[in-house]
Amino acid sequence: MVGSSVLLAGPHNITLIHSVQWEHLNGTASHTILQYERHNLTIHMPYIARAHLHASNGSLLLEDLQESDSGIYRVTVNRAERESLTVLLDVLKPVSHPQLWSRGLVAKASGEVLCEVAEGRADTFTWKKDGQMLPPDRSYHLSGSLSVLHLRVAKKSDCGSYSCNASNGISWQETSLNVTVAGLSPPLQDVLRISVVAVVFAAVSGWGIIFPVCQSEKLRIRGELWRWLSAYTCGLVCISSILAGTAGILWMREEGPSIAVIVPEIFLLYVIVITFLVAFTVTFQPTKLIQLKSTAAQRTMGYAAPGGVLLVVVTSSFHMKNIHQRHEEGCTAFMDVTTLVVSTAAVLALPILAIFLCYHTTQGWLQEHDSSCADKERSFEMSLPISMDPDLTS
DSSP states (O other): OTTOOEEEOOOSSOSSOSEEEEEEEETTEEEEEEEEETTEEEEOTTOTTTEEEETTTTEEEEOSOOGGGOEEEEEEESTTTTEEEEEEEOOOOOOOOOEEEEEOOBTTSOEEEEEEOSSSOOSEEEEEETTEEOOGGGEEEEETTEEEEEESSOOGGGOEEEEEEEEOSSOEEEEEEEEOOBSSOHHHHHHHHHHHHHHHHHHHHHHHHHHHHHSOTTTOOOHHHHHHHHHHHHHHHHHHHHHHHHHHHHHHHHHOOOHHHHHHHHHHHHHHHHHHHHHHHHHHOHHHHHHOOOHHHHHHHHHHHHHHHHHHHHHHHHHHHHHHHHHTTSOSOOOOOHHHHHHHHHHHHHHHHHHHHHHHHHHHHHHHHHHHHHHHHHHHHHHSOOOOOHHHHO
């Protein structure tokens, strides 16, 4: 054991000792520890103060043992007679508490649980799951301090409490770890976030499209405010389509191509182009819309935004449904997107609320102005003198 002392015995069949030489064989190299000849003792570094020779029998006392002292020791007595003996020494240090951690534990993918001891050399590692011994062929040793438990295809049944026991000839230590298998890989988590944000964009843009239509003809938004509202809602539809398309691409990178994803991607690309052109034209060249005479073009531009909203909602819902099914294959909690939804909706709704507020403020001012003008006209008429009828005065 590290820190203790050991006595390495010399040859037993020697009665008269004239010379002694002890060597430490470490691999292919040989290091002389001490030399004794005719009452002259020479001790070499780093064994000074640690090595003591018993000249009567040729034995060697080593103190304050270190792990580096492990190896083969050879003693040669009476050089002329070439009497020698080899001794194997294995210095052990008590193992520390193993450290356990997992790596890459995602459903349908390979993963690992690692066990490492920081101090001491472990000769044996044993693994248990929920108190039951695991077969030795499921783990392998990378070194005397590290063992790896391999999960070839991680699944929900692999979740549980794993314990690793590290031991050597003088000590053992055991540590446990609660292992969970994630149902979603980081790319699929990104797909979920992007899909949720795309739905929020589509919902807010749909509100901006439907609300003005539900207003009465007299109160409907017109003029400059209508132009800005149209440009903003088309821009939201365009961005939501881009997000939904990006989510589809990430999904196919992770799960492989699928017709159910490729076909909506084509329609989303069409919606992106149309809504971008509409938003750009309404913002910077609104007169071109007035000059547009083609009925087919007018219908295309008119239905692009509502159709895009519906397509984004359907496509993103499809991704979220599949992601939820993949999540069920693991044992982790489902990712909370409430904060993401609320913050995104609040930011996107502010411009629409500002437009509506500006419109109703303007409408109220116009109504008050018209009412004030009407009151002034009536007051003026009442202040005029009453003219006499000529027929009555005659």
